[in-house]
Amino acid sequence: MKNALNIASAVISLFIGTASAAQDSGYDVFVPITKYLQAGDADKLSAWFADNLEVTIFTVTNDSSRSQARQILKTFFNSYTPRSFDITHKAGRANMKYALGSLNAGGEIFIVTIFVSYKDTSYKIQQLKIERIQ
Numbered sequence: 001m002k003n004a005l006n007i008a009s010a011v012i013s014l015f016i017g018t019a020s021a022a023q024d025s026g027y028d029v030f031v032p033i034t035k036y037l038q039a040g041d042a043d044k045l046s047a048w049f050a051d052n053l054e055v056t057i058f059t060v061t062n063d064s065s066r067s068q069a070r071q072i073l074k075t076f077f078n079s080y081t082p083r084s085f086d087i088t089h090k091a092g093r094a095n096m097k098y099a100l101g102s103l104n105a106g107g108e109i110f111i112v113t114i115f116v117s118y119k120d121t122s123y124k125i126q127q128l129k130i131e132r133i134q
Helices: 002-026 030-039 042-046 066-079
Strands: 049-057 060-065 082-092 096-105 108-119 122-132
Touching (some): 030 096, 042 066, 049 066, 066 122
Parallel strands (some): 049 122
Antiparallel strands (some): 108 122
16 A cells, blocks of 8 residues: 555656646747737837847847847837738757747848847847848
């Protein structure tokens, strides 16, 4: 009986551990980021920014604070109103991920590159790059 309880306890622990690990690994940080890029919502997108990040629009790169980056994106979205944004590729490791996407905005198509890293308790955007397709 004691042996059966030990086995049952081990099996339950295994399932609980597997379920929580699956939830953690199944989380897609790019779902909310995609939503805010598609909506052109620089304010909500900036909640995902690291305290300092690199923002590149076309060929101009800025090492920016969160508020500076938010303003740069607001200016971009005012000039190029987003119609759609689709992630075309994702990769990375547990603590660092990147995504490539296609942004249809202002009648043009842009390639967007997003690098996020996991720090403390959440993912934050470290680099955001928007480039025109040549």
